[in-house]
Amino acid sequence: MKLFSAIALGLFVAGCSDAYAFEATQVAVKFTPPATTGTHLTTAEGMTLYTFARDEPHLSHCYDNCARTWQPYQVDFNAEVDGLTIIMRHDGIAQWAKDGAPLYLWAGDVVPGQKTGDGIAGLWRIAE
Template sequence: MKLSHLVLSAAAVLFMSSTAFAQNVPLKKADGILVTATGMTVYTFDKDVADSGKSACNGPCATAWPAVSAGNAKPAAPYSVVTRDDGTAQLAYKGKPLYLFASDKKAGDRTGDNFKDIWHVVKD
């Protein structure tokens, strides 16, 4: 079995206990929040409208708050994919696009939580 399949299988086990499993979603739960496979904190943006299929964070905003790439994921609820203005696929949770924060430097950093009262970690 390839290492990537092992990582995805491990993520599936984590998600099945508290969240509906989403195939190929590169996220996991750690300390009550969603993080990437490498442990980087995932955020939502209050200016995004759930289920709109769009991200309100583009241009300079996207430099500070990079999108969580959906890659080739074929997610199941509560995950989905939105198409960004630049045409790339971004992963969403409960209809809200997901982001990283460029100022988070290592796994476990949460420096973007409540930034300007509009950015929040994704709690699950």
């Protein structure tokens, strides 16, 4: 049932429309160096990182309500991470990218190791 609820919620917010189900506020995501867990990227705390199919290389298309639910993985300018680059978003946030694809955290993943955002609406994928 939880998986069904997560999928339904994801479909609801995947289009990044003005409606969203989370009472999320846009908060800065604390930087932690990414780690590879098996075949995907996570934060150091184990939270799964995602990419968005509507993004272009080095250009995010997830703003406003979308970015409240799919939080940009923000850069700490005191850190360098092998294999990642930095993109500047239109909202002034510096965001990590893997092979040019901006990286995000999903509000539906609440504990390390969850991957409930993978495949939502065919637009969100786990970052590899």
